[in-house]
Amino acid sequence: MxxxxxxxxxxxxxxxxxxxxxxxxxxxxxxxxxxxxxxxxxxxxxxxxxxxxxxxxxxxxxxxxxxxxxxxxxxxxxxxxxxxxxxxxxxxxxxxxxxxxxxxxxxxxxxxxxxxxxxxxxxxxxxxxxxxxxxxxxxxxxxxxVFDAFGNAVHVADAFPLRDRTVLITGAGPIGAMAAAVARHRGARLVAVSDVSSFRLDLARRAGAHLVIDAGAGPIDAAALGLEHGFDIGFEMSGNPSALRELIGAMAHGGRIAALGLPDEDVLTDWTNISLRMLTIQGISGRKVFDTWHTMADLLDEGLxxxxxxxxxxxxxxxxxxxxxxxxxxxxxxxxxxxxxx
Ligand SMILES: [Zn+2]
Ligand SMILES: [Zn+2]
Incomplete structure (x- = not known):
């Protein structure tokens, strides 16, 4: 063969x-x-x-x-x-x-x-x-x-309840864009996606993101986006250390981050942001076997x-x-x- x-x-x-x-x-x-x-x-x-x-x-x-x-x-x-x-x-x-x-x-x-x-x-x-x-x-x-990759997106998106929440996604590659689609499907109030690529931001738009952010245009400013207190939920999908830092900086008190991206260098950040705001950072890898697979099939049946x-x-x-x-x-x-x- x-x-x-x-x-x-x-x-x-x-x-x-x-x-x-x-x-x-x-x-x-x-x-x-x-x-x-x-x-x-x-x-x-x-x-x-x-x-x-x-x-x-x-x-x-x-x-x-x-x-x-x-x-x-x-x-x-x-x-x-x-x-x-x-x-x-x-x-x-x-x-x-x-x-x-x-x-x-x-x-x-x-x-x-x-x-x-x-x-x-x-x-x-x-x-x-x-x-x-x-x-x-x-x-x-x-x-x-691409069910495997879709499963990564679903595993991330279902890490925390999303209904009526504000969600910031850093990285609009295929998995980030699919996670945006799942977040919309789950009833998030606001889904914002950042990336440096205009092509990928367009993918995020097609996923139904309410807001796309050009990551090359400067740091993400939650207040300027109308979120005075920051985002409830973050998905780190880029593997870019500065994206993770910005995501941490844009979270609300008690915010929760699901992190799938794999940086190939150390990520330095102001840890007081994490402690004082009581952030949760949940690492995500792969898919739950076979829970995530059943959820994917359900999502397709529901029209996603x-x-x-x-x-x-x-x-x-x-x-x-x-x-x-x-x-x-x-x-x-x-x-x-x-x-x-x-
Ligand atoms: Zn893969
Ligand atoms: Zn084992």
Missing amino acids: KALIKSGPGEGLDYVDVPTPAPGRHDVLIRVLRTGICGTDLHILDGNPWAARTVTTPRVIGHEFVGEVVATGAGVGGILPGQLVGAEGHETCNTCVNCRADKKHLCHAARGLGVQRDGAFAEYVVLPAESVWVHRPGVSLDVAA DPSFIITDHFAAEDYEKAFAAASQGDAGKVILDWAPRD
Whole structure:
């Protein structure tokens, strides 16, 4: 089969023939239809320090995908050939205290699909049945392809109650923009989104943000936005240290921040802002397994449509163009097609 692999250290990826994997007793063999390119994949392409430390090579990369079940191992029940599926990309140890308490998103030994085990940027992928998510009927292939990222957005947005709250989101990449859409859906009174990219601010507008803020035009001033006491809720989605500092500065007393972005340097801030205003900062990673997945499916059934974030499609063999598009500020989600589109 064709696959996109990281062959070794340094920059670059290779589109090569590799053996088609065979499912073990508790596994599912999936024909991949479409995949979404994530920031993680861009880091792996670059071979940045995180990727050099974390990705074991050679490795088929990629974790955002939708596919069709081809075959299942003898020990698998309830998953049938032909079903449209995705998968939770973190394979957990199932023995640690958090896994045993059904808090798999807090497993300390999780292995990432396309990072420490072969991923989905390939014509076929094999996954443990317990990681597989069977989609409800009616989901579009594009939205299903980015369910993993949608799950990040939902995990952030549902960290705190949002009804009638004011929400400031720093970072309008695909996940930030989807989080804005969920915040609107949850009944937030004001959803404001900041970014340096006008393209991405436009994504935030399409998500239904009430207000977009050009982060390049100066510090965020809650009072100037009519919020004398600051924002109730913050989502840090940019991984930019100055964005997190500004978010902290723009929060109301008792404000609560869900922080998904991963800064690659230390974040220095005036801690008195956090202590005296009794702020809560909740780190967010991945998705709750499978609570967040059920919530995503419910949101789609309720009419939320995150397809606005998908801006580009490329055939898998044109991966270089696709990765170039995804690494620019003027793209949302970029989809690679692994099977012919009908
Ligand atoms: Zn991802
Ligand atoms: Zn565990």
